[in-house]
Amino acid sequence: xxxxxxxxxxxxxxxxxxxxxxxxxxxxxxxxxxxxxxxxxxxxxxxxxxxxxxxxxxxxxxxxxxxxxxxxxxxxxxxxxxxxxxxxxxxxxxxxxxxxxxxxxxxxxxxxxxxxxxxxxxxxxxxxxxxxxxxxxxxxxxxxxxxxxxxxxxxxxxxxxxxxxxxxxxxxxxxxxxxxxxxxxxxxxxxxxxxxxxxxxx
Amino acid sequence: xxxxxxxxxxxxxxxxxxxxxxxxxxxxxxxxxxxxxxxxxxxxxxxxxxxxxxxxxxxxxxxxxxxxxxxxxxxxxxxxxxxxxxxxxxxxxxxxxxxxxxxxxxxxxxxxxxxxxxxxxxxxxxxxxxxxxxxxxxxxxxxxxxxxxxxxxxxxxxxxxxxxxxxxxxxxxxxxxxxxxxxxxxxxxxxxxxxxxxxxxx
DNA sequence: ACAAGCGCTGAACATCTGTTCAATACTCTG
DNA sequence: CAGAGTATTGAACAGATGTTCAGCGCTTGT
Numbered sequence: 001x002x003x004x005x006x007x008x009x010x011x012x013x014x015x016x017x018x019x020x021x022x023x024x025x026x027x028x029x030x031x032x033x034x035x036x037x038x039x040x041x042x043x044x045x046x047x048x049x050x051x052x053x054x055x056x057x058x059x060x061x062x063x064x065x066x067x068x069x070x071x072x073x074x075x076x077x078x079x080x081x082x083x084x085x086x087x088x089x090x091x092x093x094x095x096x097x098x099x100x101x102x103x104x105x106x107x108x109x110x111x112x113x114x115x116x117x118x119x120x121x122x123x124x125x126x127x128x129x130x131x132x133x134x135x136x137x138x139x140x141x142x143x144x145x146x147x148x149x150x151x152x153x154x155x156x157x158x159x160x161x162x163x164x165x166x167x168x169x170x171x172x173x174x175x176x177x178x179x180x181x182x183x184x185x186x187x188x189x190x191x192x193x194x195x196x197x198x199x200x201x202x
Numbered sequence: 203x204x205x206x207x208x209x210x211x212x213x214x215x216x217x218x219x220x221x222x223x224x225x226x227x228x229x230x231x232x233x234x235x236x237x238x239x240x241x242x243x244x245x246x247x248x249x250x251x252x253x254x255x256x257x258x259x260x261x262x263x264x265x266x267x268x269x270x271x272x273x274x275x276x277x278x279x280x281x282x283x284x285x286x287x288x289x290x291x292x293x294x295x296x297x298x299x300x301x302x303x304x305x306x307x308x309x310x311x312x313x314x315x316x317x318x319x320x321x322x323x324x325x326x327x328x329x330x331x332x333x334x335x336x337x338x339x340x341x342x343x344x345x346x347x348x349x350x351x352x353x354x355x356x357x358x359x360x361x362x363x364x365x366x367x368x369x370x371x372x373x374x375x376x377x378x379x380x381x382x383x384x385x386x387x388x389x390x391x392x393x394x395x396x397x398x399x400x401x402x403x404x
Numbered sequence: 405a406c407a408a409g410c411g412c413t414g415a416a417c418a419t420c421t422g423t424t425c426a427a428t429a430c431t432c433t434g
Numbered sequence: 435c436a437g438a439g440t441a442t443t444g445a446a447c448a449g450a451t452g453t454t455c456a457g458c459g460c461t462t463g464t
Contacts, residue, residue: 009441025300028229031422041443046423048441093299098227099354107355126387135376138359139349140385143377146348147341152301153309157340173395174337175345180392183342183381185328190382193375211411232451243413248453250411 010048012038015087017045018059022090026056026098060095060102063088067106093149111141131194147171212250214240217289219247220261224292228258228300262297262304265290269308295351313343333396349373 007015016037020029031052035042049055066088095103115137121127130136147154147168158167184190209217218239222231233254237244251257268290297305317339323329332338349356349370360369386392 025227025229027227030420032420042422043424043444044442047443052422096352096355097295097299104355104358107352108359111359121386126390128383128385128387130376130379132372132376132379135360135372136379136385138356139373139376140380142348142352142356142373143345145352146344149351150298150309150344150347153298153306154340154344156306157310157313158337169395169398170334170337171341171344173392173398174332174334174341176386176392176395177332177334177338178342179380179385180389181330182384183330183338184323184378185330187382188328190375190378193371193378196371196375233453234451244452245414245454246412249413254452 009038009040009044013040013045013048013055014058014062017055018062018091019087021056021059022087022094025094031055056100057102059091060100063091063095064102064106067092089148089151093151096145096149107141107145110144111137114141114144143175147175211240211242211246215242215247215250215257216260216264219257220264220293221289223258223261224289224294224296227296233257258302259304261293262302265293265297266304266308269294291350291353295353298347298351309343309347312346313339316343316346345377349377 013034017029017034020034020037024033031045032042034055035045038045045052045055049058092103092106096107115133118127118130118137118140119133122129154171155167158170215236219231219236222236222239226235233247234244236257237247240247247254247257251260294305294308298309317335320329320332320339320342321335324331356373357369360372
């Protein structure tokens with residue numbers, strides 16, 4: 001872990017903004033608060049990032065880079081990376097809700113990667129066939145992101161800091177259990193919904 | 203559907219606040235904007251709700267009532283109810299992120315109901331056994347809520363308004379497919395995570 | 405009919421917001 | 435060492451924000 005005082009003022013401001021934006025939301029965070037957290041004047045924030053909007057974009061870019069630089073990590077590992085980097089996770093959740101361009105791009109990108117990953121697994125035989133591959137990929141990604149977005153709620157009920165590895169793993173394991181053996185032992189819900197689906201989407 | 207002009211000013215303000223809070227976030231919404239949407243003066247908002255915080259609490263209460271009054275609906279139906287009531291859904295997502303007391307209570311309540319529901323299903327034989335019932339319930343609920351919270355993103359990629367029934371059903375069906383037949387055809391991921399879990403939680 | 409009370413408003417308030425600007429300290433390059 | 439350029443600041447401004455308050459019109463119980 002790098003110590004805060006080692007960073008340039010610019011980086012300190014960006015980190016402070018990331019944390020504040022994630023905790024209080026973007027609209028709920030004032031430039032002055034970010035500046036105070038970083039130990040600089042409000043004017044410096046504007047000097048470096050042009051405006052509050054510019055600061056938000058810098059956060060977007062930083063988060064995108066942080067996640068993309070994970071690069072070759074598997075989708076599952078990506079979950080762990082996010083879990084470890086709590087401020088980034090919080091910020092990402094806000095950005096996803098605020099429908100930031102970066103968040104939009106990121107979500108689409110993850111879905112694409114996932115769809116390809118699942119398709120490969122399907123050919124290799126360790127992923128089951130699906131009636132609607134796209135919908136499955138989207139749903140799977142939203143499930144993957146859910147504990148991150150709802151981290152506070154999930155963590156509280158699982159009795160631990162959601163950033164703590166143990167808690168995260170516990171949730172992930174429960175999820176994998178459902179994804180491997182299934183949750184429901186028979187088709188009652190699935191057939192019901194398949195009927196509805198075919199009726200509303202002919 | 204009730205028409206807006208039939209409602210009392212108080213109700214109109216509450217509805218406007220619900221919509222605005224959900225779309226722009228609570229911090230990002232001004233009392234003046236809510237008042238304008240409701241066609242009243244800012245002073246009236248304060249007159250009825252005391253303060254902006256009071257208005258937010260009124261929204262919390264309203265959402266809680268709306269969902270609870272669903273009462274005997276199954277958990278799955280609850281998803282549809284939420285999907286139909288878009289403003290409430292959006293507001294709920296924000297509240298969940300902002301960690302509102304009401305949202306906190308609601309999440310815990312849904313998890314409790316779900317855990318009981320799954321336990322019953324387990325005894326009746328249509329739900330599989332789990333190694334960690336609590337974690338499974340929490341994860342399942344977070345999955346159920348995920349498309350609601352990430353509705354914008356999911357909806358865009360599934361090519362339709364996420365509030366539209368067809369889109370929602372399509373996602374739900376894909377989810378049920380995974381929950382019934384499973385996603386993974388073998389144990390490779392599950393055993394890997396079970397190992398990690400046992401190592402980090404001895 | 406009349407007072408009481410409620411719904412509702414416009415104008416005003418102090419405060420906080422994002423942003424600007426001139427000026428100072430600092431750090432390199434020549 | 436001189437000077438250019440960058441980092442940084444305090445003070446200031448215009449606008450937005452949450453909230454207050456005296457007063458208006460309207461219903462309603464007596």
